[in-house]
Amino acid sequence: MKDYLHQSRRYVLRSEVSADDIDDFALAWGWPLVHETHRDRDEQVDGQLIWQGLPDVALHFIVDATSGVAYVVFTGDGRSSVEPFEQQFLDQVPLWGLDELFRAFDEAEDARTRAQHVLRMGLAAPPEFDEGVFRRISETVANSEPKVRYAGLWATTYTGYQRFVPVIRRVSLEDPEDYVRSRALSIVKAFEAEGSQ
Template identity: 25%
Template sequence: MLRADDGETVAERFAAERDWDLIARDVADPERGAELEVVWATDGPVTFQFQEDHVLNEGYVYLAGRDRARVERLEADLTGSLDLWSRDELLREAARHDEGPARGRAILRAGLGAPMEFDHEFYDLITGAMRSGEPAMRAIGIRACAYSPVAEYRPTLEELARNDAEQEIRDLARATLRAFDEFEVGS
């Protein structure tokens, strides 16, 4: 997760400083669920990508490629060069807000910035939101778990899909479970 207000400019500058070639730029279209996405070819078989989440209106960057060693080298450069939210900062920011929109944004940001492997603290934060007495917070929790899907979210999603009092929450949980199935998350 980038801290900058204009993440696209930050990502463009980072790529330009390394002479990486722009290979794609897809304009955001929230109505069809498409986010702003910009992709650069690095000097190896890895791409550097920027996306702007249309719910948070915040940008994030990531690397994609099969060359694990190359990804790790570039990741070290990326984390050393860009102003990113750290794991601990994401968790502290969520803990700092007890309720309301600021807490919701912090939980969504934490979901987006969470590791792609299971992390107990992020899991506790996000499932806590999914079990909230407030339907809006439950929806935020479901969206947050979809950003960094791990199998451990499945039981809570299944419970919400079956038994939540709100149809909208049941539908959102079912849709998220379908996405988990499609990407073979915990199935």
């Protein structure tokens, strides 16, 4: 499979959008399905379908191994080759916008819903630092529910924001749950390895 120079940001799909819907969208462009990987949560393998467009553009439908959240990215040899297709997609497919995710997170009435929204938020985070994302994920990492804190930790990994390192390090040292501390420590190490490159 080809390596591309440009990748779009991640676009988190609404739950009503299925792989079949994305397939219909790609086929309307005449793009054949060229790759399929089935999600395996135990092995931490993302599910992925790839449709190949012009020689230098592809559409990827990905289901995150951990969260089960589906999102789309476009890849291509350059931004100019990707943008026309990306814009058509954005105009026609129901996606979670960041402001909508902020609102849904802020209004969530139970821990499970809040955890789901924070995972979506992490995946939808822009590559450049976003204060709203940082604040809400940091709140989640300090939640009273261990499963919500765990979801918050995963959300930090999707963003790539190095500013999370002190927050996660504190969790790795102070969280009352072993499994949360252990995950936090592995995430700190991954962030530190990434930051040293």
